[in-house]
Amino acid sequence: MHRRSRWRSRNRRRREDGSWAVRARVERFGEPALLRLLSERPTHGYELLERLPELLGEERVDVGNLYRVLRALEEDGLVVSEWQAGLPGPTKRTYTLTDDGREALAAWLEALAALRDGLTTFLDDTEKGGDHVR
Amino acid sequence: MHRRSRWRSRNRRRREDGSWAVRARVERFGEPALLRLLSERPTHGYELLERLPELLGEERVDVGNLYRVLRALEEDGLVVSEWQAGLPGPTKRTYTLTDDGREALAAWLEALAALRDGLTTFLDDTEKGGDHVR
DNA sequence: CGAGTCTATATGAAACTTACATATGTTCTT
DNA sequence: AAGAACATATGTAAGTTTCATATAGACTCG
Numbered sequence: 001m002h003r004r005s006r007w008r009s010r011n012r013r014r015r016e017d018g019s020w021a022v023r024a025r026v027e028r029f030g031e032p033a034l035l036r037l038l039s040e041r042p043t044h045g046y047e048l049l050e051r052l053p054e055l056l057g058e059e060r061v062d063v064g065n066l067y068r069v070l071r072a073l074e075e076d077g078l079v080v081s082e083w084q085a086g087l088p089g090p091t092k093r094t095y096t097l098t099d100d101g102r103e104a105l106a107a108w109l110e111a112l113a114a115l116r117d118g119l120t121t122f123l124d125d126t127e128k129g130g131d132h133v134r
Numbered sequence: 135m136h137r138r139s140r141w142r143s144r145n146r147r148r149r150e151d152g153s154w155a156v157r158a159r160v161e162r163f164g165e166p167a168l169l170r171l172l173s174e175r176p177t178h179g180y181e182l183l184e185r186l187p188e189l190l191g192e193e194r195v196d197v198g199n200l201y202r203v204l205r206a207l208e209e210d211g212l213v214v215s216e217w218q219a220g221l222p223g224p225t226k227r228t229y230t231l232t233d234d235g236r237e238a239l240a241a242w243l244e245a246l247a248a249l250r251d252g253l254t255t256f257l258d259d260t261e262k263g264g265d266h267v268r
Numbered sequence: 269c270g271a272g273t274c275t276a277t278a279t280g281a282a283a284c285t286t287a288c289a290t291a292t293g294t295t296c297t298t
Numbered sequence: 299a300a301g302a303a304c305a306t307a308t309g310t311a312a313g314t315t316t317c318a319t320a321t322a323g324a325c326t327c328g
Contacts, residue, residue, distance in 0.1 A: 009206075010286080010313065011162050012238065020238045024245035026253070027159050027314095028145050028285075036260050046305050057252055062287060067307055072143075090294045090305045104146065104154045109260060111158035116253040118191055119160070119246055126170050126243060144284070144315080161285095162314075180276050196316060201278055224276045224323050 026115065029056065030069055032108035035097065038079060039105055044092035045070055070095055078104050160249065163190065164203055166242035169231065172213060173239055178226035179204055204229055212238050 012022045033055050037048055045067055052061045073079045078101035085091045097105070146156045167189050171182055179201055186195045207213045212235035219225045231239070 008313085009162065009165075012165070012241075020234075020241040022238070022241040022245040024242070024249040025161050026249070027161055028143065030286095031143075031146070033256075036256075039260075044305080045307095049305090055256070063305095064288085064290095064307070064309090065286070067305095071307095088295080089303090092305065100154075104156070107146075107154040107156040108158070109257060111156040112253055113257055115158040115160070116250050116257070119250040119253075122167075122170075122189070123243060123247055123250070126173075142284085164315095178276080179278095183276090197276095198278070198280090198317085198319095199315070201276095205278095222324080223274085226276065 026112070030061070030065070031073070032105065032112065034066075034069060034073065035078065035101055035105040035108065038095055038097040039102065042094050042096040044084070044094045046092065048095075073101070076104075077101075160246070164195070164199065165207070166239065166246065168200075168203060168207065169212065169235055169239040169242065172229055172231040173236065176228050176230040178218070178228045180226065182229075207235070210238075211235075 011024070012020060015021050030052070033052055034048060037043060037051055037055065043051075048070075049061060049063060049066055052066070053059060070079065070081070074081055074095070077098060079095045079097055081093050081095045083091055084094045145158070146154060149155050164186070167186055168182060171177060171185055171189065177185075182204075183195060183197060183200050186200070187193060204213065204215070208215055208229070211232060213229045213231055215227050215229045217225055218228045
Protein backbone atom coordinates (compact mmCIF):
# COMPACT_ATOMS: atom_id res chain seq x y z
CA MET A 1 0.00 0.00 0.00
CA HIS A 2 3.06 2.21 -0.27
CA ARG A 3 2.90 5.00 -2.78
CA ARG A 4 4.37 3.85 -6.03
CA SER A 5 7.77 5.53 -6.12
CA ARG A 6 7.78 7.77 -9.15
CA TRP A 7 10.48 7.89 -11.78
CA ARG A 8 12.22 11.20 -11.48
CA SER A 9 12.93 13.08 -14.64
CA ARG A 10 16.48 14.00 -15.48
CA ASN A 11 15.41 17.01 -17.51
CA ARG A 12 13.53 18.94 -14.90
CA ARG A 13 14.51 19.29 -11.26
CA ARG A 14 13.82 21.70 -8.48
CA ARG A 15 16.65 23.92 -7.36
CA GLU A 16 17.25 24.46 -3.69
CA ASP A 17 15.60 27.86 -3.87
CA GLY A 18 12.47 26.19 -5.25
CA SER A 19 12.75 27.34 -8.84
CA TRP A 20 12.87 24.91 -11.75
CA ALA A 21 15.98 23.91 -13.65
CA VAL A 22 15.22 22.50 -17.07
CA ARG A 23 17.61 21.00 -19.55
CA ALA A 24 16.49 20.53 -23.15
CA ARG A 25 18.38 18.10 -25.34
CA VAL A 26 18.08 16.36 -28.66
CA GLU A 27 17.60 12.60 -28.56
CA ARG A 28 20.73 10.67 -29.52
CA PHE A 29 22.56 13.86 -30.36
CA GLY A 30 25.84 12.07 -29.77
CA GLU A 31 25.48 10.31 -33.07
CA PRO A 32 25.42 13.34 -35.38
CA ALA A 33 28.11 14.93 -33.22
CA LEU A 34 30.39 11.94 -33.77
CA LEU A 35 29.67 11.82 -37.47
CA ARG A 36 30.45 15.49 -37.72
CA LEU A 37 33.80 15.15 -35.97
CA LEU A 38 34.67 12.17 -38.14
CA SER A 39 33.72 14.14 -41.24
CA GLU A 40 36.72 16.34 -40.59
CA ARG A 41 39.21 13.49 -40.38
CA PRO A 42 39.63 9.96 -39.08
CA THR A 43 39.87 9.95 -35.32
CA HIS A 44 40.11 7.44 -32.52
CA GLY A 45 37.62 7.08 -29.71
CA TYR A 46 39.54 8.69 -26.91
CA GLU A 47 40.19 11.81 -28.90
CA LEU A 48 36.52 11.99 -29.84
CA LEU A 49 35.77 11.72 -26.16
CA GLU A 50 37.85 14.81 -25.51
CA ARG A 51 36.44 16.84 -28.36
CA LEU A 52 32.77 15.99 -27.86
CA PRO A 53 32.03 18.03 -24.74
CA GLU A 54 32.85 21.31 -26.42
CA LEU A 55 30.78 20.41 -29.45
CA LEU A 56 27.88 19.32 -27.30
CA GLY A 57 28.16 22.11 -24.80
CA GLU A 58 28.12 19.55 -22.02
CA GLU A 59 30.60 18.97 -19.28
CA ARG A 60 31.32 15.37 -19.96
CA VAL A 61 30.35 12.52 -22.18
CA ASP A 62 29.75 8.97 -21.05
CA VAL A 63 32.80 6.96 -22.00
CA GLY A 64 31.10 3.60 -22.18
CA ASN A 65 28.34 4.77 -24.44
CA LEU A 66 30.76 6.53 -26.73
CA TYR A 67 32.43 3.26 -27.63
CA ARG A 68 29.10 1.50 -27.92
CA VAL A 69 27.83 4.13 -30.35
CA LEU A 70 31.00 3.86 -32.38
CA ARG A 71 30.58 0.13 -32.74
CA ALA A 72 26.93 0.56 -33.64
CA LEU A 73 27.91 3.03 -36.33
CA GLU A 74 30.36 0.51 -37.65
CA GLU A 75 27.74 -2.25 -37.67
CA ASP A 76 25.54 0.02 -39.73
CA GLY A 77 28.35 0.77 -42.12
CA LEU A 78 28.59 4.47 -41.34
CA VAL A 79 32.18 4.18 -40.22
CA VAL A 80 35.01 1.69 -40.54
CA SER A 81 37.72 1.17 -37.97
CA GLU A 82 41.31 0.10 -37.97
CA TRP A 83 43.72 -0.65 -35.15
CA GLN A 84 46.65 1.62 -35.25
CA ALA A 85 49.88 0.77 -33.47
CA GLY A 86 53.24 2.40 -33.75
CA LEU A 87 52.00 5.73 -32.50
CA PRO A 88 52.82 7.13 -29.07
CA GLY A 89 50.53 5.77 -26.39
CA PRO A 90 48.45 2.60 -26.31
CA THR A 91 47.15 1.14 -29.53
CA LYS A 92 44.22 3.14 -30.84
CA ARG A 93 41.27 2.14 -32.92
CA THR A 94 40.82 4.79 -35.55
CA TYR A 95 37.41 5.37 -37.10
CA THR A 96 36.86 6.68 -40.59
CA LEU A 97 33.60 7.96 -42.03
CA THR A 98 32.25 6.07 -45.03
CA ASP A 99 30.23 7.50 -47.91
CA ASP A 100 27.21 5.99 -46.26
CA GLY A 101 28.17 7.79 -43.08
CA ARG A 102 28.41 11.06 -44.95
CA GLU A 103 24.90 10.55 -46.26
CA ALA A 104 23.66 9.78 -42.79
CA LEU A 105 25.28 12.94 -41.49
CA ALA A 106 23.59 14.95 -44.24
CA ALA A 107 20.25 13.39 -43.26
CA TRP A 108 20.91 14.29 -39.62
CA LEU A 109 21.69 17.88 -40.55
CA GLU A 110 18.43 18.19 -42.42
CA ALA A 111 16.51 16.73 -39.52
CA LEU A 112 18.26 19.00 -37.04
CA ALA A 113 17.56 22.07 -39.15
CA ALA A 114 13.90 21.07 -39.30
CA LEU A 115 13.87 20.59 -35.55
CA ARG A 116 15.39 24.02 -35.03
CA ASP A 117 12.75 25.60 -37.23
CA GLY A 118 10.05 23.72 -35.37
CA LEU A 119 11.44 25.01 -32.10
CA THR A 120 11.43 28.55 -33.40
CA THR A 121 7.80 28.22 -34.38
CA PHE A 122 6.93 26.73 -31.02
CA LEU A 123 8.73 29.49 -29.16
CA ASP A 124 7.28 32.27 -31.27
CA ASP A 125 3.76 30.96 -30.94
CA THR A 126 4.15 30.64 -27.21
CA GLU A 127 5.51 34.15 -26.89
CA LYS A 128 2.67 35.47 -28.97
CA GLY A 129 -0.02 34.17 -26.67
CA GLY A 130 2.48 34.74 -23.97
CA ASP A 131 0.63 37.07 -21.66
CA HIS A 132 -0.05 33.71 -20.07
CA VAL A 133 3.58 32.99 -19.51
CA ARG A 134 5.25 36.11 -18.34
CA MET B 135 27.54 -18.02 -30.21
CA HIS B 136 24.80 -16.09 -31.97
CA ARG B 137 25.54 -12.48 -32.66
CA ARG B 138 24.08 -10.32 -29.96
CA SER B 139 20.98 -8.86 -31.54
CA ARG B 140 21.53 -5.12 -31.68
CA TRP B 141 19.09 -2.57 -30.45
CA ARG B 142 17.69 -0.74 -33.43
CA SER B 143 17.46 2.99 -33.17
CA ARG B 144 14.14 4.64 -33.68
CA ASN B 145 15.72 7.85 -34.88
CA ARG B 146 17.63 6.55 -37.85
CA ARG B 147 16.46 3.92 -40.28
CA ARG B 148 17.25 2.92 -43.80
CA ARG B 149 14.66 3.60 -46.44
CA GLU B 150 13.87 0.99 -49.02
CA ASP B 151 15.95 2.84 -51.57
CA GLY B 152 18.92 2.62 -49.24
CA SER B 153 19.02 6.24 -48.13
CA TRP B 154 18.80 7.26 -44.50
CA ALA B 155 15.75 8.64 -42.80
CA VAL B 156 16.54 10.54 -39.63
CA ARG B 157 14.16 12.03 -37.14
CA ALA B 158 15.45 14.58 -34.63
CA ARG B 159 13.44 15.25 -31.52
CA VAL B 160 13.75 16.95 -28.17
CA GLU B 161 13.75 14.70 -25.12
CA ARG B 162 10.45 14.80 -23.23
CA PHE B 163 9.10 17.51 -25.46
CA GLY B 164 5.57 16.43 -24.59
CA GLU B 165 5.91 18.11 -21.23
CA PRO B 166 6.50 21.69 -22.39
CA ALA B 167 3.91 21.15 -25.09
CA LEU B 168 1.29 20.21 -22.52
CA LEU B 169 2.24 23.08 -20.24
CA ARG B 170 1.96 25.44 -23.16
CA LEU B 171 -1.52 24.25 -24.09
CA LEU B 172 -2.61 24.45 -20.50
CA SER B 173 -1.22 27.97 -20.24
CA GLU B 174 -3.97 29.06 -22.61
CA ARG B 175 -6.81 27.59 -20.59
CA PRO B 176 -7.77 24.59 -18.47
CA THR B 177 -8.27 21.56 -20.64
CA HIS B 178 -9.01 17.86 -20.21
CA GLY B 179 -6.74 15.07 -21.37
CA TYR B 180 -8.62 13.93 -24.40
CA GLU B 181 -8.75 17.40 -25.86
CA LEU B 182 -5.03 17.84 -25.23
CA LEU B 183 -4.56 14.58 -27.09
CA GLU B 184 -6.28 16.05 -30.11
CA ARG B 185 -4.45 19.35 -30.03
CA LEU B 186 -0.96 18.02 -29.39
CA PRO B 187 -0.17 16.52 -32.81
CA GLU B 188 -0.48 19.86 -34.55
CA LEU B 189 1.65 21.55 -31.94
CA LEU B 190 4.26 18.82 -32.12
CA GLY B 191 4.15 18.38 -35.84
CA GLU B 192 3.70 14.66 -35.36
CA GLU B 193 1.02 12.41 -36.62
CA ARG B 194 -0.06 10.99 -33.34
CA VAL B 195 0.66 11.12 -29.68
CA ASP B 196 0.76 8.13 -27.37
CA VAL B 197 -2.44 8.13 -25.39
CA GLY B 198 -1.11 6.20 -22.44
CA ASN B 199 1.84 8.47 -21.91
CA LEU B 200 -0.25 11.57 -22.20
CA TYR B 201 -2.20 10.60 -19.11
CA ARG B 202 0.93 9.44 -17.33
CA VAL B 203 2.64 12.76 -17.96
CA LEU B 204 -0.42 14.64 -16.77
CA ARG B 205 -0.43 12.76 -13.50
CA ALA B 206 3.29 13.28 -13.09
CA LEU B 207 2.79 16.99 -13.63
CA GLU B 208 0.13 16.94 -10.97
CA GLU B 209 2.38 15.05 -8.54
CA ASP B 210 4.97 17.76 -9.06
CA GLY B 211 2.42 20.48 -8.47
CA LEU B 212 2.62 21.96 -11.96
CA VAL B 213 -1.05 21.34 -12.60
CA VAL B 214 -4.15 20.55 -10.59
CA SER B 215 -7.06 18.47 -11.82
CA GLU B 216 -10.74 18.28 -11.19
CA TRP B 217 -13.39 15.83 -12.36
CA GLN B 218 -16.04 17.51 -14.35
CA ALA B 219 -19.42 15.91 -14.90
CA GLY B 220 -22.58 17.40 -16.32
CA LEU B 221 -21.05 18.06 -19.70
CA PRO B 222 -21.89 16.08 -22.82
CA GLY B 223 -19.88 12.88 -23.05
CA PRO B 224 -18.12 10.89 -20.36
CA THR B 225 -16.86 12.62 -17.25
CA LYS B 226 -13.68 14.51 -17.95
CA ARG B 227 -10.76 15.33 -15.75
CA THR B 228 -9.82 18.93 -16.36
CA TYR B 229 -6.27 20.10 -15.73
CA THR B 230 -5.34 23.63 -14.74
CA LEU B 231 -1.86 25.12 -14.74
CA THR B 232 -0.58 26.34 -11.38
CA ASP B 233 1.80 29.23 -10.76
CA ASP B 234 4.49 26.67 -10.29
CA GLY B 235 3.56 25.20 -13.65
CA ARG B 236 3.86 28.60 -15.26
CA GLU B 237 7.35 28.94 -13.85
CA ALA B 238 8.28 25.52 -15.13
CA LEU B 239 6.99 26.45 -18.56
CA ALA B 240 9.09 29.60 -18.51
CA ALA B 241 12.13 27.52 -17.58
CA TRP B 242 11.36 25.13 -20.43
CA LEU B 243 11.12 28.00 -22.88
CA GLU B 244 14.51 29.30 -21.84
CA ALA B 245 16.04 25.86 -22.18
CA LEU B 246 14.42 25.33 -25.57
CA ALA B 247 15.66 28.68 -26.82
CA ALA B 248 19.16 27.79 -25.66
CA LEU B 249 18.88 24.45 -27.43
CA ARG B 250 17.79 26.15 -30.62
CA ASP B 251 20.76 28.49 -30.48
CA GLY B 252 23.06 25.57 -29.84
CA LEU B 253 21.62 23.79 -32.85
CA THR B 254 22.17 26.84 -34.99
CA THR B 255 25.79 26.99 -33.93
CA PHE B 256 26.24 23.29 -34.58
CA LEU B 257 24.67 23.55 -38.01
CA ASP B 258 26.62 26.67 -38.98
CA ASP B 259 29.91 25.18 -37.87
CA THR B 260 29.23 22.01 -39.77
CA GLU B 261 28.32 23.90 -42.91
CA LYS B 262 31.43 25.95 -42.61
CA GLY B 263 33.75 23.00 -42.68
CA GLY B 264 31.16 21.43 -44.86
CA ASP B 265 33.13 20.58 -47.95
CA HIS B 266 33.28 17.33 -46.06
CA VAL B 267 29.57 16.91 -46.05
CA ARG B 268 28.23 17.87 -49.39
C1' DC C 269 -33.18 -1.30 -28.12
C1' DG C 270 -28.99 -3.47 -29.60
C1' DA C 271 -24.63 -3.03 -31.97
C1' DG C 272 -21.14 -0.43 -33.00
C1' DT C 273 -18.57 3.84 -32.69
C1' DC C 274 -16.78 7.72 -30.20
C1' DT C 275 -15.28 9.84 -26.00
C1' DA C 276 -12.41 9.50 -22.01
C1' DT C 277 -9.12 7.69 -18.81
C1' DA C 278 -6.06 4.47 -17.70
C1' DT C 279 -2.44 0.13 -16.92
C1' DG C 280 1.16 -3.34 -18.51
C1' DA C 281 5.04 -4.49 -20.74
C1' DA C 282 8.58 -4.31 -24.35
C1' DA C 283 12.03 -1.67 -26.67
C1' DC C 284 15.17 1.84 -26.55
C1' DT C 285 18.29 5.53 -24.45
C1' DT C 286 21.09 7.57 -20.94
C1' DA C 287 23.71 7.33 -16.65
C1' DC C 288 26.63 5.33 -13.32
C1' DA C 289 30.01 1.88 -12.01
C1' DT C 290 33.76 -0.89 -12.90
C1' DA C 291 37.37 -3.76 -15.58
C1' DT C 292 41.63 -4.27 -18.19
C1' DG C 293 45.95 -3.39 -20.17
C1' DT C 294 49.45 -0.14 -22.08
C1' DT C 295 52.35 3.89 -21.92
C1' DC C 296 54.34 7.91 -19.87
C1' DT C 297 56.31 10.48 -15.95
C1' DT C 298 58.94 11.07 -11.98
C1' DA D 299 58.78 0.98 -9.37
C1' DA D 300 54.66 3.52 -8.61
C1' DG D 301 51.24 6.21 -10.03
C1' DA D 302 48.94 8.98 -13.52
C1' DA D 303 47.21 9.23 -18.02
C1' DC D 304 45.79 6.87 -22.22
C1' DA D 305 42.66 3.78 -24.49
C1' DT D 306 38.99 0.55 -25.01
C1' DA D 307 35.62 -1.76 -23.26
C1' DT D 308 31.36 -4.45 -20.34
C1' DG D 309 27.51 -4.62 -16.86
C1' DT D 310 23.61 -2.86 -15.12
C1' DA D 311 20.30 0.55 -13.28
C1' DA D 312 17.34 4.24 -14.27
C1' DG D 313 14.62 6.78 -17.30
C1' DT D 314 11.88 7.41 -21.76
C1' DT D 315 9.08 6.07 -25.67
C1' DT D 316 6.29 2.77 -28.05
C1' DC D 317 2.93 -0.72 -28.59
C1' DA D 318 -0.84 -3.33 -26.77
C1' DT D 319 -4.79 -3.76 -24.11
C1' DA D 320 -8.56 -2.64 -20.52
C1' DT D 321 -12.64 -0.27 -18.97
C1' DA D 322 -16.74 2.25 -19.15
C1' DG D 323 -20.15 5.75 -20.18
C1' DA D 324 -22.39 8.35 -24.14
C1' DC D 325 -23.90 8.85 -28.84
C1' DT D 326 -25.91 7.19 -33.34
C1' DC D 327 -28.21 4.55 -36.53
C1' DG D 328 -31.07 1.08 -38.19
